[in-house]
Amino acid sequence: MPTLEVRDLRVRFGRTEALRGVTLDLPTGVTGLTGANGAGKSTLIRTLATLQRPGAGRLIWDGQDVTRRPGPLRRVLGYVPQEGGAYPHLTPTEFLQYMGAAKRLNARAVDAQIPALLDAVNLGGHAHRPVGTFSGGMARRVLIAQALLGDPRLLILDEPSVGLDAGERLRFQTLIREHARRAAVLLVTHIREDLDATADRLLTLEGGVIVRPGQPHLAAAPDRTPLVGLEIARA
Template sequence: MLLELNHITKKYDNTTVLHDVSFALKPGVYGLLGSNGSGKTTLFRIICGVMKQSAGSVKYNHDDVQLNPDAFRSVLGYLPQDFSYYPDFTGMKFMLYIAALKGMNKNYAKHRSLELLKLVGLEDVAKKKIKKYSGGMKQRLGIAQAMINDPEVLILDEPTVGLDPKERVRFRNLISSFSENKIVILSTHIVSDIEYIADEILVLNQGKLENRGVSSELVSTIHGDVWECVVEASKLKEMVANYVISNQKHSEKGTVLRIISKEKPTRDALQVQPTLEDLYLYYFREDSKK
């Protein structure tokens, strides 16, 4: 299995949303890290054939997916960020509907639907209408429908939205359990979800692939740039204005700040080990200074 993106560019009028994005993926879990507006959803839509790129190509096993889109769709699973459903369908009926759209055998579709609903913890509400599901239950149904055809390529856009911490752990374990023979790409704003399950992380910043690597490799790029210091209340506003603050908490001695900076922010600041969350803020801070 090999998914290749070659020089993908997407333009809307005079605005370029994706700039010459290229990468190749083999089986494994890949986390797409990016802020709102970085181009993640656009990239996913292009891979899935929902949207056409302005330039470049998407290839699966060396074949251009646009030349035979049905063949690629048969091995593709997709959970869009704006996952939609029929509210009067039951969970089971919806799964069977998705299976029918993919041309699956009816008997196998029923077996597979029951298997997946059990896997995502919806077995007991399989006959309940979706409009009565909680937000987390709807999201789990979205994950289940994306896996109905046992896809070789699974695209998950913000899959952990609406899931509580326990459900997120279940989801991470689920992805890890079957990722050995699949290409799984997921995006999420919950950095810890990517940190826990991604074999490799792709950093998409303002439509460009800015970096790529395992979590520890990427985090090491800001080694020596993360500090902790205690500041008085009178200096807090100034520090927040001048530095990227990844965390702050109050203590008896003042406010403890976790700061991302090339330079030592205060005389008594101490270097600390960076995390993926620090890296996220380093790339996607509102100002452009680094």
């Protein structure tokens, strides 16, 4: 499976260098990213999601440098932003159809996938209800579903489980572990339980650089050990 290779990534806003030479790999599985406010996480996420062009450095996907031509990466990318949401006047079905068209996915394939995706996020019974009538947690689950359209090979999740209750958080964790068997997943969250349950490795961003190499650890499945005693900078 392809790995997203990030090499000496730099982003500057005026005199402030938000990213100061970030180098990392995102292989198949879940990579957890943590860091204090102002560490550069949002800039890094937006750059990896091809929403922010770096000033220097390279993004390499499947052997291709996609830094200046992000099309090949965008075609395999699923993204849940920290802020923003589905259009309130649309139903989940309509919003997923809209996002499928925006991603240039085959319309018939999208229509076939939508029921299973909405069931996976426990919204199958609300497929034709306007999103504007949803609770915050339900609206968040619509975003998770759209990120999984087209079975993306790279999934970037920015605080994806904020607003989910305990049961829905467990459902989300199971869904992400399953998807990570065949994709690279970057999970950015301050929720320790999500990291314990899903992350195969951890990175910490501080002052625009990675200060802790990805330390392999075993996620908290029945035959795995949770992250006990590992200090993690809270996002």
